[in-house]
Amino acid sequence: MSIMDRIGAAWRMITRGETAMPDIVRRTARGGDIEPLQLSTVFRGVQVLQTAITGLPLDEYVHGVKTAGAPSPLLDRPDRARSRRDFIADLVASMVMDGNAFIHVQRYKGEVVDARILPPSLVTVTNRGTDIASPRLAYGYAGAIYDATQIVHLKFLNVPGQLRGLGPISAAREEVEGAKMARDYKARFYTDGSNIKGYLKTEQAMTKESADKAKAVWANEDDPMGIRVLGKNLSYVPLELKPADMQFLETQQFDTTQIARLLGIPASIMLAAVEGSNLTYSNIEQSWIEFADYTLAAYTGEIEEAFNQMLPAGHTVRFDWDSSRRADMSSRFSAYRTAIEAGWLTVDEVREREGMQPLKEGHHDA
Template sequence: MSFWSKVREQLAAFVAYMAESPEYAGDVRPPARERQTAVTTERALSLSTVYRGIQIHATAACQLSIAVERDGQAIKTPPLVEQPDVDESQSAFIEYAVTSLYIDGNAFWRIIRDGAGRVINLVALNPNEVRVNVEYDRENRETITFGWRGLTLKRDEVKHLQLLRIPGMRRGLGPIQAAQIEVRGALDARDYGAMWLSDSSIPDGVLSTEAELAPGDADKYKHVWYGRNQDGTPRDDEKNNSERLRVLGKGLSYTPLFLKPSDVQFLETQQYSTIQMARLIGAPASIMLVAVEGNSETYSNVEQEWIGYVRFGLMKSLREIEQALTDLLPRGQKARFKVDALLRTDTKTRYEAHALSLNPQTGWATVDEVRALESMTPLTDEQRTELANRKPTPAAPKEPISA
């Protein structure tokens, strides 16, 4: 008989056994795997890495001010940009927009206009409550409306911001929606680690022997080990039994199941999940307090990481907000976030760069331009006179070099 014939014969015998087993009642098919439900926003935010990553984006965006330009020249900030929602601060409005984009992939603003059609207020809507409807006429022209709390809002009544636009999808795609399997894996790893010590099904140790045990001996040894009678009933003196000593016979030996603290807390898994979620959310690893293996953290590396974060992480949500505000401003006006605050170096490096720009021979900037970069007002006439009369500090004499 060939090898494959033996395999088929054994499989047939196994199937026959399964069919006769009352436990399976003739159904030898494997149980159907339950369909995994989608990870909700609330459950995803229960991961500290996801919550922290989104909070980093919101905190960074809230620190930035918005300037309005016309023909490249800064103008006075209009009320619509200074406070888009009259009932909220500008930072709160921006925070709601950024968190909505990273949590849902979408942000919706309801536009309030006056009698002349000018935009006078913006109200941030809960993206979970907004439905995007698309209808086509006979000429295949589309009409987009938004359903919100039983109302049907036209396209000029709602501003729709999207984190990532996908062809064929009317709603933006967010990181939580795009990477459901990875987020669910991080949740499962966290829950498994949290239940490891509290789960009563995990044994404390193993009683072992090389001798053959009679039926029921294993249960008797287990009961005696835990201070009970052989049949499992409690002893009369169990309440007063404070003995910590166990006596083994029949060649029994006890091996405790010890785990290192790093294994109990699943530190390697947690670090991998943190890096994975930081990459998914687009938050800097250094701010997430995790080190990527093989990378050395230096000041230069962290500075470059922040530049990359602003350009390729945070800038997408900022550009959505900028463009949405620009579309609602009068024609010719543009809204721009001042991202310099996130890219500024330390004080010493900044001042050294200012000194180079003010150098009389090679400089290219004025004192007032440098003061503007530091958010300072221009010099007054008195300050200019004092600065002109100020004598330069003599350089310290060099010590002679001894022979």
Template sequence: MGIMQRTAELIGFAKRSAEDTPSAPPAIMPPPRQHVLNDTTAMLILDVYRAVEVLQIGVSQLGLDQWRGDRRTSPASIIVKPDTETHRPAFLEWSVVSLALDGNAYWRILRGMNREPICLQPLNPAEVSPVRDEKTGRVKFYWRGLELAPGDRTGGDIVHLQKLRKPGREKGLGPIEAARVELTGTMQARDYSSTWFERGDVPSGILTTEQQLNGDVADEYKKRWMGWNPETGKYEPSGHGVRVLGHGLKYDPLQIKPADLQFLETQQFNTTQIARLFGIPASLMLAVIEGNSQSYANVEQDWIAFTRFTLMVYLREIEEALSSVIPHGNHVRFNVDALHRSDTLTRYQAHEVGIRSGFLTVPEAREIEGLDPLTPEQLAALTPTQETTNV
């Protein structure tokens, strides 16, 4: 048998012939299952689910502001409610999840009588295919096999958001596709540990002796230990009673520690790998890395780093996409203050410093806290000291 044939057999691309098949029982390690990795099966991995959930929770807390130059203006209706069939947080969550899993998100622009955008319809990334026309150089989008009007980022009928762009590639590269090998290994390790007791090839114990036994004698002792009754010709296992064996045989139960059975070290390694893949701090993954101590200050810094170096990648892509469907000269920005909110006492002390220093007013501080504006009567009742010191 050639080396190529043997290699193909080992990795499962070829089957052994009958004469090459050994008569010995298979090894304890079973052949790996055939795993199909996609955005659906990847979400069945606990750590992937948690990583995507953190991204989803992060974007759902944020507000959207519309700006013209350096002045904030009233947002357009399509910014207040991008998709008429759902609320804005759900629309933003859908976009982030699509980017995190597939590396792409698609919005179909539905227009009104005057061609103004009135709705952004989210599409399933698995049903959209962008193709660049070799003649025109423009990108055509096919949705469920049907060609839609060619679109671009500045006014086409399809808005295409991408996670990681690569020259010469029309689709974004998402974490699931980029780490296909690592995530498939995680799925295999999970399935192997979860089916440990269900498999019949894992022995409950080992019979050993210092004497030499031939195959027939060894098989006979094995059958006797497992409850074989030579008189009835049947196995009659029993969980109780005394078993007597000769030839100096000794039975050692195969005991596995719970930590080893659950592959805790492997799970911890997989959690770290997936957290690194999605850019999620360990504290947000609810995981503890050995040697690292968590404190309030550390967790707060984790949130800042997460916002700046992970979540902002998604937010900037959504901001630019939304800015492309509103009147020219306007742009959209997320208000990320909600992610950096400290405890109540610290915030109020910061407001007091701002008001005393003169760069923050009472109405501005109330707006930051989400409080209703003061009425003219309440403003008139404030003393000069209160106007500068009280929130």
């Protein structure tokens, strides 16, 4: 397809109000040459985000009051065929890789009874209205068209005028492609015969014919494993690489740092060393707090809003962030003592935070 054909096709999609999938997502969906998760740094980053978010407790509130009993069935198991942990993990992965997550909901008497996550690369988003600032959205999937009451749409990064959100991987595909090309070059370096492993050297002048003859003799294509014989005044100089150069360590470190920055994950969590950094307990703890505030919150906020749309009126959910910021045992217990003495936490409330059963009545001072 020529460049003019591609421009024409894109213009026709824009005039229809349809948003095209990012090229990197489309190629990944059909098993093309870009597979971000095959990069160890991307895989590690997605795994870190999924683990951090799925490990957070999700509390339910009714009219602003935290419920003490069992959660609503939808919150306990949004997709009846899968666990809530898998459900949330899919939402996170969808937003990381594509920037969007789509939940197809099924309702009974006006209430959502089941929710199913759709592969974002296979969902099209169109505007059936005439105003891009107030779109009337329609979602296409597997030959069916759904309206906004049937699809809950999560966006990682909203862009005014765009029907789809942007995700870190799809938005910065050049960095991901560059990291993949560096990895592939490293893999080919030892097997590709076109790479120069050494050269023939002489201090005397050499004609082209002599050089071609020496090269042919050295190549010895009929017997590639045979003995090489050097001509007069020729010496072989191998290209010696340091172990660090042979492993492309600087390139790997640069790519890891770039992707960690792209995903908003501290380098220490990505097991990447940052040159010139001085890691201490205090700044590692601060990096964890910033990771929660500026990275995880971008995902959890969208997930909370999605559950709020699906739950009955008056019901809301919140992730329990205290569990992700657990200090060491001594600091935690000291903080609990202060809270109990100040009167704004009870012993049983502290025990609940630690995952323990409440004390029996009359034993609170034991």
